[in-house]
Amino acid sequence: MNYAALIQNRKSTREFTDKQVSFPTLEAIRGYYLNKVHRLVPELKTQLYFFGTETRDALERAAGYHQFLIGAPQYLVLMSEKHPAAHLNAGFMMEDLILKLTELELDSCWLTFTDSEEIKEVLGIESDLEVAAIAAFGYGKKTVKRIKLNIRSMSDIDIKTKYRYMEPKRSVRELAFVDSWGSKKNLENYIGFFDDMLWEALYAASNSPSYLNRQAYGFVIRNGSVSLISRPDEYNTEIDGDLSLGVVLLHFTAVAEHWAGKIRWNLQPEEADLGLPEGHKLVAAAAI
Ligand SMILES: Cc1cc2nc3c(=O)[nH]c(=O)nc-3n(C[C@H](O)[C@H](O)[C@H](O)COP(=O)(O)O)c2cc1C
Known part of the structure; x- marks a missing residue:
């Protein structure tokens, strides 16, 4: 993958079309996870689950910035065994998957969560592993106006519609x-x-x-x-x-x-x- 280019092209997408992701594309993502994904702690046991639109409401009640739904056609849930570096490793792996999504011309957004058990329950996941990372993906709406989060704190997310999308980042x-x-x-x-x-x-x-x-x-x-x-x-x-x-x-x-x-x-x-x-x-x- 041309990481330098993919990293520049990736952005968080918070508005998706209803277009479904095709089966071959989902298989390509699964194949990448199984054979190629970058791992920070390779010995850590992980599992990747895919969820579709039918889980949207339940999942987004339990995950994501408060009062702010993503509403994507697909979700990735990465599970991990318990370990002090479990979330470091999950961040590393999920971001590699997100860049793979970018390469496949899919749009995506990370989803925050706090309670692994709650996510497992709403999604009906029966596993000894814990929920370690969640992302939404699909095809972003092509609109000039972008929803931008002007973030001050979790309880004060000030959503503004802006013409410019990118958040200023540290140089x-x-x-x-x-x-x-x-x-x-x-x-x-x-x-x-x-x-x-x-x-x-x-x-x-x-x-x-x-x-x-x-x-x-x-x-x-x-x-x-x-x-x-x-x-x-x-x-x-x-x-x-x-x-x-x-x-x-x-x-x-x-x-x-x-x-x-x-x-x-x-x-x-x-x-x-x-x-x-x-x-x-x-x-x-x-x-x-
Ligand atoms: C661990 C993590 C959790 C995040 N959770 C959410 C979320 O729940 N909802 C959301 O809209 N964006 C979420 N984001 C996306 C960030 O808000 C986003 O990366 C940041 O605003 C920068 O914008 P960019 O991704 O377009 O560069 C999350 C990002 C990370 C890394």
Whole structure:
């Protein structure tokens, strides 16, 4: 997949047509999940369920931003065994599936949830695994007016119809630090060239979808390594925070691997002296 291009084309779609997704297309998604999907923790047991329009009302009462229905023809529900990195891994895998949907010219949107048991119950899922990630997909309405979420908090989602769709996101220069958190010294040496691996990978990271578009993270680059740091965020829930971290790791990794070959993230990195302010956490580190 041409990740750099797919990442630029992906956006959250919240208005869908009734057009159904064909059986061969659903099979292509299932085949990708079974054989190719990127996994952050490959040994974790997962399962992918597909649901159609008939589950829309039940599912969207239990998942999604409050008072804001998506109403898609199809849903993906990714299940995972319990593990401290289950949601990081699920964010990584589901975002890879979403980029596969983008390649198949399908539109999509992540759906937040808090209670795995409730989702299992409304969907009639009988499994030892837990619900780890949910996304809606189908064919987006082609309309000039886009519904944009001007998000302040979960209880104050201010929905405005706007002509411009994209939410402003943090730029590469806002996300990247050198040697320690907050330091921009010699940043240009690392990301000064637009066609360099690090710039491309960080640009892909800066385009990541995140819960409430919070992008509560940053990267610290050191000679030969990169670390993902989570920032404290008053709106993030634990699940959505971890899913969003998994998503940004997928964006960075998929593009960086195009240049550098396999990237292995250490999810229990030794605490390096990264000058992290209170509440910031070292999530993962990799040699680059
Ligand atoms: C873990 C997670 C949960 C999300 N939950 C929802 C949701 O329930 N409803 C929704 O409309 N968007 C949801 N989103 C999408 C974000 O709001 C969206 O990514 C962000 O506003 C940036 O817009 P973009 O995806 O078009 O780049 C979620 C995204 C993530 C990563």
